[in-house]
Amino acid sequence: MDSMEGLKQALEYILTPSREIFIVGALIVFLLPILVHFYISQSTPYTALPSILLVGPPGGGKTSLMTLLERGDSATATHTSQVPESIELTVSSDHGATTFREAARIDAPGTHRKFLLVDTPGHGKLRNQHAMTHVASDTLRGIIYMLDAASLEDTLADAAGYLYDVLLALQKRTGAGKTSKTPNAIHVLLAANKLDLFTALPASLVKSNLEAELGRIRKSRSKGLLDSGVGEDEIGSEEQDGWLGAYGSEKFTFGQMREFDIEVDIVGGSVLEGKVDKWWDWISQRI
Template sequence: MVFQLSNTVLLSLLLVLISTALLLIVQKNTTNVIPGHKITNRDPTFIIAGPSGSGKTSLFNVLTTDTVKPTVMSQTPNVAEDYMLPSTVKSFKFKLIEFPGHVKLRYRLFDTLKESTALKGLIFVVDSTIDPQKLADTAEFLYDILALTERFPEGVDIMIACNKSESFSSRPPLKIRDALEKEIGKVIERKAKSLSAVNKSGETIGESGSDDASAASLNFQGIRDFNFDALDGNVDAIEGSVLKNQIEKWECWIDERSVN
């Protein structure tokens, strides 16, 4: 009887240990998952995004081939499955994906953000020669990205890669960052008013408004003066130039995120 009881206890302990191990594995694989979305990309991944004409594809080419090539507007994402880190930890490999900036093709970026578990960082490329007063569309694009990345438990680090910094008309990174903050604040205010108007009218938010509603009620609700520092993910604005192959600061940023 004692022998049988001991076997029963041992079996119970073994089942508990197996269940605990399985739970830890599941938790490890879902720590960076947006709840409610299927998972199609579990690879450690860096993403390049931004408005059309900012230099995204050229940056992808420099990072993957170390050459600047003439480019045309991308229609499909560019993917490097085994991207080697640019400078320091050569033994690590990652997936590097560059997405088209056209409004009608941005859904591919948003789908990937929803369906990835190991996003290491997102490089948001902007043209630093643009007038800060004309960043409204760029800011709304970045807002849409933040509305997704901030749903991850610890957010996603984002670098605003201020390209074309060699130009005489380029703006300092901090000025671009500040301008984007102000414009995102306006986007939040507009969406909050729109959501409030819908709620007051008694209408049910359908499919077309579901993303705006969830984004407006996420971490942005009630924010009067939007500030990147309040986000879970870090947002850095760093100057550089793809044309002049002056991307060392961007490479260092990628390296730092790869080991975290």
């Protein structure tokens, strides 16, 4: 009976117009929508958008490409990136649009899909910390590995070493997913940039140089493991884990990555001259 009485009193108090009740009521009315807004925007994070990752050795033109896609002009001198940066872009599914400028226009016909473009630092000391963590991301739809085709001859070892790490991380991602849910296939675009320079290698040569160097890296890394004193019987699986592509094959080709649901394309272009439409098409198909 006591509790009934208490309830009655409480109800009476609440229903009687008073200053305190009015203030509490007003607070609820004004604050609740704000709290709900923050709750929703927290639980559906920004990163839920599909993402395209820009990686590659320093000076390849990643930040230049991002600036071009964001602002529509490439006339910017960039500096070495230190931290990853993402921007939100929109692709339109309308095939009538032939250039990224048209396709990215908000009033372009067709359906629009948003995605995040993530630029990462290419510097050797920053890549593991910043770039490689994104490779495991669930929202990842594709990786653009961008390199300077004009200076490839000098930077081949570094460029291929980084590419090896990226492809191996993807290969392990597929391998790990086989038992539970298989992650969606990941496409890798090798963007051979700076084709405007006369010293630039054509895309086909960039591809064959990289394949050859990746093969060399694969061989030397597995040899390093043999020499490192790993027990005889452990070598089998350990070595297989670090081996990129078809195990035991003599030559490395990008086609070997298909076995792991990784499709590698190589397309040349030039950010400086605005020749990025093929890369943009590739992105549109991934989103």
